[in-house]
Amino acid sequence: MIKNNKMYIVMLFIFTIISGNLHAEENYLNIDAIFFEADEKKQVMYFKGDVKMTKNKDEILCQSLIINTMPSKEDSSKQVPKDYTATGDVSFEIHTINNILKGKGDTVFYYPLKQKYIIIGNGYLEDTKEGKKITANKIYIDELTGHAKIDGDKNKPVKFRLKLGGNNDKKTTKETK
């Protein structure tokens, strides 16, 4: 009985350490670039040249990245990212709960609070789970709803539903207006 209790405490301890580490890792954004500038007064961070941004398994590669920041809700003296603008040979890989999305474009916007991505110019999106590939001038991705909207070149908006791991995305459907 005592042995079992000890085992239980050891397992609980290990689990606490592992989950703590995972949680800590999730909260960090790693960015490598040839040039970096940050101005807290202007609330902006600028990265230029071979930019690589990673967060856990998610990755974005580009030539220029601008991060607008805002005061943190937890501590107003600290700045946290508000939105991201990646330009120049942008390619990315996003890992959702049950899917991996790969994309490319001239410019990619990301709004972390709304969990929305917008790909503009030579947009390409690949749903690796469903094996679907989209090419369009503008691609809007909503991680919360699992919905992607595509604007083509010929004024024919196309809606595409992707399985992103949201609650209401059971099936993959394609609508053309």
Next chain:
Amino acid sequence: MGINKFFYALFTIAIVSLVLEKEEVIVEITNDEKPKVSFYDSVMYDITTKNVNQMIQSTQAYIYNSREELVDALIVNRKEAKDNVDIVQADYMIKIKNDVYLDGNVHLQLDNSIDLKTEQLEYNIKTQIAKNNIAFEMIQDESNFMGDHLYLDGQNKHIIAKNAKIKIKVLND
């Protein structure tokens, strides 16, 4: 006509080079100059009627006419309006008025939020501007910055660096 253009170009280059030369900070150290005062294992305080503004600690301190040289030095500078202090630490320092040239195990702590480590640094105590062109590691709040060719304006929290590797804490993501 061609010769005129050449002379104009030459004149312009000469003027530009003169201006650029003026911007450079040159620290002239003459080896034969003897210090006015020498201290060993000393602590110097800058005391006002209200409080202690600055503390300089070193194993060797040499006071010359226009500069101070410090070995294993630590400068603690108190902010006037805040309770925070700035801490400058290095194996070797040359202090000329508010400009400090730091060499070896440089450690700079500003405003209780910036923690910078490098091997060489130019730093102005008053403007809180730090510059270098070698590798550095810096922690600001809970974010990590690594790179080289640092320009840091500690007052305005303006940072420029090359070959940057940055780890930023995202609280709201």
